[in-house]
Amino acid sequence: MDNELFMNTEFPPPPEMATHFEPPPSSSSAMMLNWALMDPNPPQDSSFLWEKSTEQQQQQSIFDSALSSLVSSPTPSNSNFSGGGGDGFLIRELIGKLGNIGNNNNNSGEIYGTPMSRSASCYATPMSSPPPPTNTNSQMMMNRTTPLTEFSADPGFAERAARFSCFGSRSFNGRTNTNLPINNGNNIINNSGKLTRVSSTPALKALISPEVAPGGEFSRKRKSVPKGKSKENPISTASPSPSFSKTAEKKEEWGGKGSKSSEEKGGKRRREEEDEDEGEGEGEGNKNNNTKPPEPPKDYIHVRARRGQATDSHSLAERVRREKIGERMKLLQDLVPGCNKVTGKALMLDEIINYVQSLQRQVEFLSMKLSSVNDTRLDFNVDALVSKDVMIPSSNNRLPEEGLQSKSSSHHHQQQQLQQLNIYNNDNAQLLSNNMMLQSPMNSLETSTLARGFTHLPTLTQFTDSISQYQMFSEEDLQSLVGMGVALNPNNESQHMKIEL
Amino acid sequence: MASADKLINTDVPEKDVFALHFLQSLSNLKTQNPLNSPAKSIDRVRKIKKAAYVSMARAAGGTSRLWSRALLRRAAKDDNKSVRFSRRKRKVTWKISSKRRKSNNQRAPVVEEAAERLRNLVPGGGGMETSKLMEETAHYIKCLSMQVKVMQCLVDGLSQK
Numbered sequence: 001m002d003n004e005l006f007m008n009t010e011f012p013p014p015p016e017m018a019t020h021f022e023p024p025p026s027s028s029s030a031m032m033l034n035w036a037l038m039d040p041n042p043p044q045d046s047s048f049l050w051e052k053s054t055e056q057q058q059q060q061s062i063f064d065s066a067l068s069s070l071v072s073s074p075t076p077s078n079s080n081f082s083g084g085g086g087d088g089f090l091i092r093e094l095i096g097k098l099g100n101i102g103n104n105n106n107n108s109g110e111i112y113g114t115p116m117s118r119s120a121s122c123y124a125t126p127m128s129s130p131p132p133p134t135n136t137n138s139q140m141m142m143n144r145t146t147p148l149t150e151f152s153a154d155p156g157f158a159e160r161a162a163r164f165s166c167f168g169s170r171s172f173n174g175r176t177n178t179n180l181p182i183n184n185g186n187n188i189i190n191n192s193g194k195l196t197r198v199s200s201t202p203a204l205k206a207l208i209s210p211e212v213a214p215g216g217e218f219s220r221k222r223k224s225v226p227k228g229k230s231k232e233n234p235i236s237t238a239s240p241s242p243s244f245s246k247t248a249e250k251k252e253e254w255g256g257k258g259s260k261s262s263e264e265k266g267g268k269r270r271r272e273e274e275d276e277d278e279g280e281g282e283g284e285g286n287k288n289n290n291t292k293p294p295e296p297p298k299d300y301i302h303v304r305a306r307r308g309q310a311t312d313s314h315s316l317a318e319r320v321r322r323e324k325i326g327e328r329m330k331l332l333q334d335l336v337p338g339c340n341k342v343t344g345k346a347l348m349l350d351e352i353i354n355y356v357q358s359l360q361r362q363v364e365f366l367s368m369k370l371s372s373v374n375d376t377r378l379d380f381n382v383d384a385l386v387s388k389d390v391m392i393p394s395s396n397n398r399l400p401e402e403g404l405q406s407k408s409s410s411h412h413h414q415q416q417q418l419q420q421l422n423i424y425n426n427d428n429a430q431l432l433s434n435n436m437m438l439q440s441p442m443n444s445l446e447t448s449t450l451a452r453g454f455t456h457l458p459t460l461t462q463f464t465d466s467i468s469q470y471q472m473f474s475e476e477d478l479q480s481l482v483g484m485g486v487a488l489n490p491n492n493e494s495q496h497m498k499i500e501l
Numbered sequence: 502m503a504s505a506d507k508l509i510n511t512d513v514p515e516k517d518v519f520a521l522h523f524l525q526s527l528s529n530l531k532t533q534n535p536l537n538s539p540a541k542s543i544d545r546v547r548k549i550k551k552a553a554y555v556s557m558a559r560a561a562g563g564t565s566r567l568w569s570r571a572l573l574r575r576a577a578k579d580d581n582k583s584v585r586f587s588r589r590k591r592k593v594t595w596k597i598s599s600k601r602r603k604s605n606n607q608r609a610p611v612v613e614e615a616a617e618r619l620r621n622l623v624p625g626g627g628g629m630e631t632s633k634l635m636e637e638t639a640h641y642i643k644c645l646s647m648q649v650k651v652m653q654c655l656v657d658g659l660s661q662k
């Protein structure tokens with residue numbers, strides 16, 4: 001009980017809702033009027049009690065609506081549970097077990113006759129306590145069941161309760177205080193009945209619980225129920241039974257909200273069982289109260305986990321990898337001709353592979369061509385270029401055996417200079433223009449070679465001299481080679497390539 | 502991550518650099534095989550080809566690139582020379598093992614298969630992760646096309662005469 005009180009203090013009514021305190025009573029009185037119309041023989045005291053208790057029910061249902069919204073999953077599972085055809089058998093079985101309890105409370109005759117009364121059975125056991133001693137239990141039950149089933153079957157009520165959800169939790173304390181004396185006065189007498197029921201429940205629970213509560217949803221709901229109950233209990237600390245009945249009603253409303261009116265009977269029966277479980281274990285309820293608060297966070301985690309497929313470290317890494325590959329694919333797409341028309345990574349890769357292969361084949365083919373050409377002209381030209389002492393140091397750094405050959409190429413050098421003179425004489429003007437043209441590539445060559453780190457080149461002027469000499473010499477032969485440095489025509493190149501292919 | 506954020510640099514040096522390197526290596530070839538030595542044509546072709554690739558690798562930045570590094574290493578191995586490169590002591594093979602192939606089949610079998618073929622084409626591609634392979638391939642293609650142009654010009658210039 002102390003624990004329950006503590007739980008109650010955990011949910012203090014928000015102060016700002018005191019202004020909205022009015023609406024619930026009016027609505028509840030309207031409800032009361034409804035019931036009065038429905039009820040053929042409303043006992044005054046019990047109706048008064050009803051008013052109070054329904055207000056509490058509303059509050060409770062409001063609470064429960066909040067709870068169910070927090071714990072979103074139980075409602076669908078609940079509907080599954082109560083809606084299934086196979087559950088009917090189970091429920092009947094449970095009713096049969098409840099019948100024993102009902103017998104203890106002298107309610108057996110009315111409960112089992114019709115489905116209606118069967119649905120009322122859930123009220124019967126809890127409601128046995130509230131009525132004053134003058135009324136018999138059965139009469140009270142008949143009085144109550146009609147409005148209550150109506151009440152719980154009414155989907156409009158659920159909506160109304162949902163509308164008042166903001167008030168319910170806040171007006172809770174003030175309301176319950178008014179209830180406190182009434183409940184106490186009414187229910188002391190029936191404690192004995194409740195006691196018998198409680199005593200009967202352990203065996204019943206042992207039978208029921210393995211069948212009924214296999215899923216986590218059920219247990220979760222069970223957890224949610226004692227919370228509301230514990231909130232309520234501090235009010236009626238003297239008699240636990242009224243609070244008990246209220247929880248039963250409250251649960252019905254909750255179920256009616258969650259799984260609508262069609263599945264209500266099954267839901268009621270199941271809740272009835274829950275009720276039994278709770279009636280049996282108040283300490284268990286307290287224990288469950290402790291486990292209850294972490295549940296909404298669990299729900300959040302669940303949502304996160306659903307998204308978590310994207311935030312999973314593996315899939316994240318995979319996505320990064322794919323992005324990288326796609327990025328580079330785009331890069332390659334620009335490089336490889338004809339790759340823009342292709343869609344799809346695989347086809348693009350095929351294109352790239354083909355292109356690389358074609359390039360490699362071209363290199364092979366060209367080297368073959370060069371080897372055939374080499375004998376006649378290129379030997380001389382290349383030697384002429386390399387024989388300049390400019391190039392030798394760099395080549396010495398790389399390939400040591402090459403230094404020996406510089407001497408052997410010296411005679412070529414003389415020849416080359418001779419030829420160079422010839423060329424100079426023959427077409428002077430052309431050479432001049434050629435030299436002019438050569439300036440720009442030379443500059444670029446210098447900068448690029450400097451950037452490459454060829455610091456071992458003796459001097460740039462010497463280098464350019466050698467190059468210019470080489471180009472003067474080989475102007476006829478390697479005009480295209482020179483030309484490619486000066487003004488390269490990509491169209492020509494591509495044409496060449498195509499010819500070669 | 503850092504490499505992904507970095508701008509992918511596939512800049513390739515000027516064509517002159519390729520031409521210079523290629524001519525230089527050709528001259529080396531020439532000096533190795535004196536002018537009138539009766540070398541077999543096939544052997545000659547192979548050597549020129551190798552010279553073309555090695556010069557390309559040198560022109561394209563030596564050991565800064567994975568593919569050029571692999572090319573130079575391969576060339577050095579052919580020459581029975583031990584070439585030591587600084588850093589990069591990684592020995593990872595990205596060729597798909599049977600186990601990995603099974604897992605890769607589930608997500609993108611065609612792409613992985615194509616990447617595998619590309620690995621065989623690009624020198625040193627066996628040690629590359631797929632995105633890196635793409636990057637290296639881009640650079641390699643640039644250099645190769647450049648080299649092809651240079652060789653084309655040479656051949657044209659020489660055969661015109």
